[in-house]
Amino acid sequence: MRVPDKSSGVLCSGASVTDKYEFIDAEYAAAAADTATTAPTIRQMCEWLEVSKSGFYEWRGNPGSAAARRREELKLIITKAFEDSDGTSGYRRVHAQLQRWGVQAGPELVRALMRELGLVPCQVLRRRSLTVQAAAGPIPDLVNRDFGASAPGEKMVGDITYIDTWQGWLYLATVIDCATRKVVGWAMDDNYRTPLITEAIEMAARNVDLPKGAIFHSDRGSNYTSAEFAGVLGRLGIRQSVGRTGICYDNALAESFNGALKVERVHRTVYPTREHAREDIARYIELRYNHKRLHSALGYRTPQEVMDEYLEMKAAA
Numbered sequence: 001m002r003v004p005d006k007s008s009g010v011l012c013s014g015a016s017v018t019d020k021y022e023f024i025d026a027e028y029a030a031a032a033a034d035t036a037t038t039a040p041t042i043r044q045m046c047e048w049l050e051v052s053k054s055g056f057y058e059w060r061g062n063p064g065s066a067a068a069r070r071r072e073e074l075k076l077i078i079t080k081a082f083e084d085s086d087g088t089s090g091y092r093r094v095h096a097q098l099q100r101w102g103v104q105a106g107p108e109l110v111r112a113l114m115r116e117l118g119l120v121p122c123q124v125l126r127r128r129s130l131t132v133q134a135a136a137g138p139i140p141d142l143v144n145r146d147f148g149a150s151a152p153g154e155k156m157v158g159d160i161t162y163i164d165t166w167q168g169w170l171y172l173a174t175v176i177d178c179a180t181r182k183v184v185g186w187a188m189d190d191n192y193r194t195p196l197i198t199e200a201i202e203m204a205a206r207n208v209d210l211p212k213g214a215i216f217h218s219d220r221g222s223n224y225t226s227a228e229f230a231g232v233l234g235r236l237g238i239r240q241s242v243g244r245t246g247i248c249y250d251n252a253l254a255e256s257f258n259g260a261l262k263v264e265r266v267h268r269t270v271y272p273t274r275e276h277a278r279e280d281i282a283r284y285i286e287l288r289y290n291h292k293r294l295h296s297a298l299g300y301r302t303p304q305e306v307m308d309e310y311l312e313m314k315a316a317a
Contacts, residue, residue: 021051021060024045025067077101078113084292093296094114095111096294122268141241141244143217151179151310152208154211155179156208156215156217160221163277165276173199174257177307183290186285193223198232214237216239217242266281291304
């Protein structure tokens with residue numbers, strides 16, 4: 001039976017028996033996590049790498065072995081990374097955090113150890129939309145589901161969501177920069193009339209140096225398509241873009257933020273007052289989402305890190 005290509009480096013590098021056991025252990029963890037593929041057995045891998053199967057089990061099962069000690073150390077570090085994310089990170093983000101700390105461990109090993117520890121992240125659920133759709137009009141879709149941008153302020157998206165409190169609904173309007181995924185503008189109130197979204201976009205215009213031709217994209221809600229809001233965008237020099245009626249994917253980036261906010265914070269908290277909710281959500285946006293939360297679309301960096309990198313490059317140019 002042919003040895004898989006990915007193990008050839010272990011065989012050709014004069015690796016020790018311990019190195020080979022660690023390779024088999026990591027491959028076994030990866031196979032256990034990926035049930036969709038047929039993986040080699042431990043016996044087969046031991047044969048390929050010319051090591052003893054019984055020796056492998058003795059090495060892995062010995063509480064005093066380097067492998068056992070390393071797994072226990074990794075479990076402690078993984079638990080810290082998971083808890084630092086307030087229980088919101090899946091194995092990919094936990095793995096990325098370990099890499100930032102200089103801890104070497106494969107993503108599938110992290111996944112397997114998280115399963116052993118029972119660390120299950122929050123899951124984003126579908127939300128009920130509160131958008132009152134406006135009739136189709138002349139405002140074009142300038143984004144066409146392309147949420148990439150080469151510079152901050154070039155392309156932004158926005159949406160409104162709601163938070164339940166004992167005093168009633170609190171509404172949140174956000175503006176997210178597509179280049180950095182940073183929430184650059186936000187506003188909260190007990191209603192979702194046009195002044196709410198106006199406050200959010202004006203905050204974004206203060207926080208980001210908007211280039212000529214900057215775009216703001218939203219769904220086709222009646223407030224976003226109102227003449228009043230169009231006038232605000234015109235005053236700020238921002239081109240307006242809206243998605244199609246009832247198609248949530250046309251504003252997926254803004255919807256994604258709302259889902260993360262609800263699952264990672266709102267649905268795990270009880271708000272006696274709107275002010276209580278306002279303070280908690282402001283902390284989530286500014287302290288966690290913008291400055292701590294790792295984003296896969298950003299190469300597992302934070303929005304603020306990406307923004308800072310851009311500003312540094314711009315200053316050096």
